[in-house]
Amino acid sequence: MKITGCIFLLLLVMTSVAAQESLGFSLQVKAGWQRPRIYGAEKDSMSGYAKTGWILGLSALSPIGKSLVLKHDAWLAMQKGETRLDLFPVSAAYRKYDMEIFAGxxxxxLLRADNYGNGSMENGYATKNDLGYTIGAGYTFRKRLNAEIRYVQGWSPLAENAGTKAQLKAYRQYLSFTLGYVLF
Incomplete structure (x- = not known):
């Protein structure tokens, strides 16, 4: 019974993949680096946030037209002293001749930070969420390898004083470069 179930599941997955390929759906694994920066009026009070880090993630492309694509990304961004889950839920992309530009x-x-406070400290600590926008461009080589550069601009303050709840005017922005491999 287990063998029959495994064969059925394998056939179901293969059929789904074949159907997705006919529609143009694509899934990629990505790895790369990011170079963050802090901007804003109080950026000088935010030391240690702008460390180069590594990225691992997945990217899915859902075509909605001949050259228009919806792009969905989820990355695990790891820097010294901080780990984040960066989500790009839906970016509109224009694709032509294996090149694409996108925005969303x-x-x-924030999953882990060395300087995250317990709510009773009197100095700044990292906030958990960051919201903003992204723009970028990519190129796919031989239908399997993908290179992408992306700019991210955050709008949410990164730190606040735990005692007074005053937000520091310091925001995240970064430039990332990733290499990806198209699974299907």
Whole structure:
């Protein structure tokens, strides 16, 4: 019974993949680096946030027209002292001749930070969420390898004083470069 179930599941997955390929759906694994920067009036009070880090993630492309595509990305961004889940839920992309340009919203969720406070400290600590937008461009080589450069601009303050709840006017922005492999 287990063998029959496994064969059925394998056939179901293969049929789904074949159907998605005919529609142009694509799934990629990506890895790369990011170079963050802090901007804003109080950026000088935010030391240690602008460390180069690594990215691992997935990217899905859903075609909605001949050259228009919806792009969905989820990345695990790891820097010294901080780990985030960066989500790009839906970016509109224009694709032509294996090149693409895209733009859309961004959300960063803090998973781990060395300087995250317990709510009773009197100095700044990292906030959990970051919202903003992204723009970028990419190129696919031989239908399997993808290179992409992306700019992300955050709108949410990165830190606040735990005692007074005053937000520091310091925001995240970064430039990332990723290499991807198209699974299907």
């Amino acid at each position: 919203p961004y959300m960063g969720i």
